[in-house]
Amino acid sequence: MSYLVLARKYRPRNFSEMVGQSHVVQALSNALGTQRLHHAYLFTGTRGVGKTTISRILAKSLNCLGTDGQGGITATPCGVCQACTDIDSGRFVDYTELDAASNRGVDEIAQLLEQAVYKPVVGRFKVFMIDEVHMLTNTAFNAMLKTLEEPPEYLKFVLATTDPQKVPATVLSRCLQFNLRPMAPETILEHLGQVLQTENVASEPQALRLLARAARGSMRDALSLTDQAIAFGSGQLQEASVRQMLGSVDRSYVFQLLDALARGDGKSVVETSEVLRLNGLSAASTLEEMATVLQRMAVLQAVPGIGAGDDDSDPEIAATARLAQTMPADETQLLYSLCLHGRAELGLAPDDYAALTMVLLRLLAFKPSGATTATAAAGGAVELPKKPQPDRAPVAVAAARPAAAPAVPVPPAPATRPIVEQNRPPALAGRAPPAPDFVAKMEASMPPPWEDAFPSVAPAPASAPAEPAVAVPAPLAVPVPAAGISPLGDAWTALVNRMVAAEMIGALARELALQSELRSQADGVWMLRVERESLNQPAAREKLQLALQAALQDSGQAPRLAVELGPVGDSPARRNTAAAQERQRQAEETIHNDPFVQDMVREWGAKIVPGSIKPLAPAAGKPI
Structure with missing residues (x-):
């Protein structure tokens, strides 16, 4: 007797043997039990998940005669009657399988539909199964639409495809669609173990895991690979031989x-x-x-x-x-x-x-730096701890400095005025223009909140020909305005935003500056704190240090950078985010409260499109 491959030998013969498609099996079993049968079914899914198998089981369920020849429509076909055995062997006259990949023209479909007018010869229902139905031509699809919509009561259509997107919507709307899912590796692993136990083939668990992963959701692929692995391993499934066969890496x-x-x-x-x-x-x-x-x-x-x-x-x-x-x-x-x-x-x-x-x-x-980090400075290196000290209390700013700190330039704040464009309908041509304070309200929503919170670091007048240097006040003179806000954060935020706007830093150096908190300035060393170790790379620190020295060259400073790891409460990125959110809130509030906008909404049914209100971009050097 010729050998029968595992994929065919262990093809499910009834719904109880189906693996991994319980959602489809349950729906079809309930429909068959209550005899609420649709006239057309469409099964979709990747290769080897059971589309053709379910079609044959459905055909047996519709035509099963039972062991005594008196059976009817059932969700549990007997498998021994003439109809069941003929469908399993592929010679049941009332069950027709058409491969649409090789019979895709209108002539083949017309020849199939000619048989629809004749009642079943030996069965209870005629079943037309069209595999890979998406391969049919447009004319072939059009030819079958009428019969597919209103077939005779004794005719059932079963369509199967791996690409439902190519099936016309006119066909999809006439079918009851079921999506067969790719099977999980654990499901395939369990089934392979049962098959090999039945076949009395010795196997290693890890070899079966390799086959289950290599099948990529297809049970047929898993059984075919198992057949190949048995032949490769001389009747045994060992991890080494399976790995060698698959070419997979240990x-x-x-x-x-x-x-x-x-x-x-x-x-x-x-x-x-x-x-x-x-x-x-x-x-x-x-x-x-x-x-x-x-x-x-x-x-x-x-x-x-x-x-x-x-x-x-x-x-x-x-x-x-x-x-x-x-x-x-x-x-x-x-x-x-x-x-x-x-x-x-x-x-x-x-x-x-x-x-x-x-x-x-x-x-x-791209791996972050190792156990220690060194500051790339001309005079030497500053060793920093790799891990933060969570149990250390925050360093009091009052005891960290003498009376004054180095001067940090802060960019000027050029005055900007938003441009407001309005398209007034003809019916409102005689109305008064928008309230005169409308533009003023919009402009009022623009200033970033950090300027109000830290007046000592307000930008210099825009008329100055060069960027003036504003001294960072002594820590004792500036109280901390809120929990988590550093007194040096206002100057550091202004300086970082100016360097970002001037494109003096980019990539990792920009992220290091934006995500860091300036903790101290002592003996020419600026201590920054970041939360993520991946930002603390020597190349990024060196680029940021060079940019700082270039930005502060007019003030005669050449600071060296040191970076530590720890929780960050105040950083330019957090301030910029808070400023942007506040500008957005104020812009939306201004628009919603404007009298002209309220008149448009009340009298003309106008609507403010959600997400369409955008505040004007801040001036150069200000938070983004």
Whole structure:
């Protein structure tokens, strides 16, 4: 007897044997039980999820005669009557399967529809099953519309497609549509275990996990790969042989790479990449496996204790959890993004392994600094702690300085006036123009709140030919206006916004400046505090320091930067965000309270489009 492949041998014969499609099985079983039957069904889904299988089970349910020959429509076909066995073997005269990929013209559809006028020969219903229905031509679709809408009571249509977007809406509206979902790896793993136990084939759990992941949601692909793996392993399924057959990368290499990246060990990264090249392992598979592990790490970091979708017997969970604790969450997200983009670049490189090495080196290049950070200054380096000191009370500003601090230039505030354009309807031509204070109200909503909160740092008059230097007052002279607001924050915010507007800093240096808090100025060293270690990179500090020295050259200052990690309560980014929100609130309040706008709403039914009110952009050098 010839060998029957596993995908055909273990094709489900009834709804109870269906795997992973309980939502479709429940709906069809209930419909068959109550005999609320639709005349046309459309099954959609990726390859190998059971579209054709469900069609055949449905045909058996409609035509089953029962073991005694007296059965009727049922959700549990017997599988032994003449109708059931003929449908399983593909020779039931009243069940017609049409492959629309090779019979896509109007002539083939017309020939099929000619049979619709004849009643069933031996069955209870005629069933027309059209597979890959999206391949039909437009004329073929049009030819079947009338029959599909009002078929004879003895005729049922079953359509199947992997691409429902290509099916005309006129066809979709005539069908009852069911979407068959891709199967989870755990579902495929469980089913493969049952099949191999029935086949008496020895297997390793990790080998089955590899096959379940490689199937990518398709049970037919999983069974076909299992057939191939049995032949490759001489009747056994071992992890090493399955991994070799699939060309997939051993996860141990992936964990080695991620561990080396977490430690910043470039030598181990390059050596592991060379081992992958010597073993002929796929570069694309390496990046794919790395992205998979990083995704599970991100889940564990966001929701500790979640197993990321695997069962407790998976030995890789412990290694993933260890890496999740070692690597910062923002670094995990960055590495995941770089792995995804690196896969797209493999085809552009001279060879895959060169591209893989460059992606790994890029991951290493973007890693934040290590245990200590040094200030890039002309006179030397300032050692800073890597981790913040959460139990240390905030340093009192009053005891940190002498009577005065260095002068920090603050940009001028050029006066701006918003432009208000109005299209008045003809019926309102005789009405009075908008209230004279309308523009004034709009302008009043523009000043950033930090100017009012810190009058001592107000910008110099716009008529000055050069940017004047405004001294930062002594910490004792300026009380802290609110909790979390630093007395040096107003001057630091003005200086950072001026450098950003002048494009003196960019990329990571800009983010470091915007996200940092100026904590102190002592002996020519400006101490900044940031929350994220990824911002504290030597290159970013050096660029920011050079920009500061250029911005303060007129005042004769050449500050050196030092950066520490810790909670940030006052930063230019937070002030700019608060200022933008306040300007937006004031702009919306001004528009809604304007008498002219209220007249338009009340008398003409006008509406203010949500999100259409935008405050004017602040002047150069002011918060964004």
